[in-house]
Amino acid sequence: MSAGEPPVLLAAVHGTRDPAGMAQLHRLLGLVRRQRPQLTVTHGCLGPAAPTLAEALARASGPVVVVPVLLGPGYHLRVDIPGVLRRAGRPHVRTARALGPDPLLAEALAGRLHQAGLRSPDPATGVVLAAAGSTDPAAAPATRRLARLLGARLGTPVSTAFLGGPAPRPAEAVSRLRRAGRERVALAPCLLAPGDFARRAAGCGADITGAPLGAHPAVARLILRRYDEALACPESGRGPLPELIIR
The missing domain is CATH 3.40.50.1400 (Rossmann fold)
Structure with a gap:
């Protein structure tokens, strides 16, 4: 250099x-x-x-x-x-x-959801943020903070789920929202790239699933x-x- x-x-x-x-x-x-x-x-x-x-x-x-x-x-x-x-x-x-967590990540997550077909959320639509999960004690609170940032950007509350580590799993979070009366559920995978976690997120039963954040x-x-x-x-x-x- x-x-x-x-x-x-x-x-x-x-x-x-x-x-x-x-x-x-x-x-x-x-x-x-x-x-x-x-x-x-x-x-x-x-x-x-x-x-x-x-x-x-x-x-x-x-x-x-x-x-x-x-x-x-x-x-x-x-x-x-x-x-x-x-x-x-x-x-x-x-x-x-x-x-x-950061507002720019929330911007990217919202963008991927909109690309997947999410329109302005309404009371009939629930949103789940699915993170990879970690046993680190700081990880879950950070995911919840990112969910709040995403919710503020989308104008609707966002639930959290984890593909590994703590509960709930994405399929459980999707089911909870349906039981609560949401007709549609959108899932935002907090993942950078395709792979096993992204495939598992796509199979959780959501109506709309965003792509990994990628580029x-x-x-x-x-x-x-x-x-x-x-x-x-x-x-x-x-x-x-x-x-x-x-x-």
């Missing part, structure tokens, strides 16, 4: 064996590059795909900002990413916070927002970074 170049944005993604899922992640990072063309954007995987986060970190020269492309708190954010950085021994690495422009803007926040916050890293204003 030459003098004056911004630190590398290293996206820490979950990764998947599903080729369609990895293709979506690559398209998302392509949007990030187009929104900030002077920025070097690369990625490392926390799950079953290459390159690993450790490999990507080893290839990145100079200052780095790791942006967890994760939709909320969990084990990867609390344990895996700090462990990789500790073992790497890199002095100039900052770590951003998770993407969610949504609002998600790309959010990744850059987390990058900029990490640069601006001296507590976000393990050492000093050059004083840069990133536009």
Whole structure:
């Protein structure tokens, strides 16, 4: 990296064996590059795909900002990413916070629901936000906060469900809304890419199911927002970074 170049944005993604899922992640990072063309954007995987986060970190020269492309708190954010950085021994690495909850995620979730056919919600339509789920105690409250943000954007209350970890499961949440008198139910999967969780969400019995967030422009803007926040916050890293204003 030459003098004056911004630190590398290293996206820490979950990764998947599903080729369609990895293709979506690559398209998302392509949007990030187009929104900030002077920025070097690369990625490392926390799950079953290459390159690993450790490999990507080893290839990145100079200052780095790791942006967890994760939709909320969990084990990867609390344990895996700090462990990789500790073992790497890199002095100039900052770590951003998770993407969610955030109004930009609510914007993307609402957009996917509208693309799937949801119109302005009415008293006959219920909405469920389905997250992957985690045993991390901060995960469920973060999902409920995101549900409130989505509800404010849609103009209707949004229930929460989890594909793993805590209850209820999406099918149960859909059934509850039907028993409560909702004629239609829309499901918003809080997932980035196609894969097993997305297939399970699609089979929960909702009338409308949004697609995974994937390469949504609002998600790309959010990744850059987390990058900029990490640069601006001296507590976000393990050492000093050059004083840069990133536009």
